[in-house]
Amino acid sequence: MDAGSVKIPGPNSPHCATCTCHGGPIGTSHSLPPLPVSIEQHLFANEAPRPDDIPILHGCLPPLDASLTRLDEEIAALSSLRDQLRLTLQKREVALEKLTSERAACHERQQKLLGAVSALRRFPLEILQNIFLMVIPDDLDCGFPVLSDRDGPWAVSRVCRRWRDAAQWPQLWTSFQITSYKCGWSVCDSCDNIALTGCTDPSALLQTVLDRSGSHKLSFHFEFDFDDYANNPRRIEDLLDTLMEHSERWERVTFDVPTALGVWLGDIRGEVSALKELVFTCCDPDWVWETVEENSIRVVRAFEVAPLLTDVSVRNAYLALDCSRLLRFTSRSDSYIPVPIDVLSVLRRAPALSYLNEASLAQNHTEWLTVGVPRITRSLEYLSTANAFLLRSLNLPCLDHLEVGSRKLHTPLPYLPFIADCLRASQCSITTLHLSNCDFSIGFLPTIVALSPGLKKLMISFSCQVITPDFNYQVDVSLGFLIHSLSQMVDDGDGGNVHHLAPLLEDLMFSFDVRSDQEWSFVNSALVDMIDERRRDEDGNGNGMLSMVHLVFRPHPRQVLPLLMDHDIARLRVLKASGFSVDIFRKDVDDSSIL
DSSP: OOGOOOOOOTTTTOOOSSSSSOOOOOOOOOOOOOOHHHGGGGGOOOSOOTTTTHHHOOOOOHHHHHHHHHHHHHHHHHHHHHHHHHHHHHHHHHHHHHHHHHHHHHHHHHHHHHHOOOHHSSOHHHHHHOOOOOOOOSTTTEEETTTTTHHHHHHHHHTTTHHHHHHTTTGGGSEEESTTTTTOOOSOOOOOGGGGTTSOOHHHHHHHHHHHHHTEEEEEEEEEEEHHHHHOHHHHHHHHHHTTTTTTGGGEEEEEEEEEHHHHHGGGOOOOOOOEHHHHHHHEHHHHHHHGGGGGGOBOOOOOOOOOOOOOEEOOOOOOOOTTTEEHHHEEETTTTTOOHHHHHHHOOOOOEEOOOOOOOSSSOOHHHHHHEEEEOOOOOOOEOOOOHHHHEETTTTTEEEEOOOOTTTOOOHHHHHHHHHHHHOOOOOOOEESBBBGGGGGOOOHHTTTTTOOOOEEEEEEOOOOHHHHHHHHHHHHHHHHHHHEEEEEEEOOOEEEEOOTTTEEEEEEEEEEEEEOOOOOOHHHHHHHHHHOOOOTTSSSOOOOOEEEEEEEHHHHHHHTTOOOHHHHHHHHTTTOEEEEETTTTTOOOOOO
16 A cells, blocks of 8 residues: 555444444444443452353453454554554655755755846955955954954955955955954964964964055054963064064054063164054053162153154053154053153154143152243143143143043142143133042132133033042032122123123033032022023023033932022923923933932
């Protein structure tokens, strides 16, 4: 019988000619014939039957023999049918698997045919290369990892021959990273990620990248920490030597390395003629700096001759720099660094400098204390510093943005007199002023604002923890006087009135991250009145210069603003509902605004 034609007998199909089911389907249950009560009791006892019961017992055996035979036949038939069905299912599974495989092959051929007529294949190679260039990051922090074949041009070159040809474009290989953390590589002798070139030498992998970049300018990020270098000095020095062979092509570079590797760069002094942007960080641990004497600091001189250098950022390092074309300079050092870069020296040698961000907490101020006439720096427009004496040493007629102080300070410093001296000497009109952790208890705050008639943005932040209640009270009074001064009006000479201080003020922000027992009483009805007045124009409409006021506190404002009444909060809510940007909220908690 063919397995595909197996049928289960129906209820009217004669299958069992000997049973009482009259041709019922296979598997129909058959009840056993009843026994006389006198006979059935012998089945559940061990007593010998009576002589009269023995023939009856023998007469009950033939029907049971017939039932056993019948049941055995039905069981055999069902087993055979089960085997046939199982075989049929197996054949159907094989057929289904074959059809699925055929469909997959058909779909694959369809996709290949569609790919053959795809516009992507007709793209000129130059367009494909520019698409690759757009998806491969080119900034210093996100360039492709040289030591990983899963990113950047390494990855696209493995798709197909056409893409591999397109990936040979030199521009795709000019921005990269050489770091241990980006590919999970710990600078060891075995690394699965470098199997692309069939070698176990990272320097050879880097050389491949440099060769494919042709003669184009290079942008890269080179980062290995102190432990990396201590454990594998030869391997990292080989990488650096390979890079240094192409130093004339460096354009934008970032180094985050131990001082020893920075000094190693000294061999390329005078050979970085194309360098424009430099970020250099020394990652020596604290204990290394604690053992260094001031007169034994090693200077990195690799960039002492760099005629195109315009943007420099230095952290925890002492660099000799070419400042002839310098436009932007950032210098940061932690408190344990004994000698930072001489910022005044940079200012003297950088006539075009327009941006200076100086945040070195451990400074030798001897030279600045003895400065007589402030040095005129006509090009400087942006200044951020935590050094009060630097302010007194400068005359900045073009200054526009001034940030003074540091969030790292534990105690407030008397910056304000130095800021006032700088503004008087400079005769400038700054538009942005940010004061962080300044000692406002000594006054001068309204004076500084008065010396800045073009001020548009005023930010005051305070995070010092080492202050006394008396000092907090004095600061609170000083800020209250500032609010009062910002509310005063004077005659403009044409029959109208203007605000006495900062008539162009647009943004005002206070941020306080202090102990919970310190209260700020300057936030009161007078502040709300000042906000309401300055947001109005001459016609009394809400089109005045002031457009944003934010007050940020930690802990919750309700705990530290005793004089801010409910009706003041209601007025501020009305202002906020009208579209004016005003808010009072808790620092770092978005949903804790009281407005």
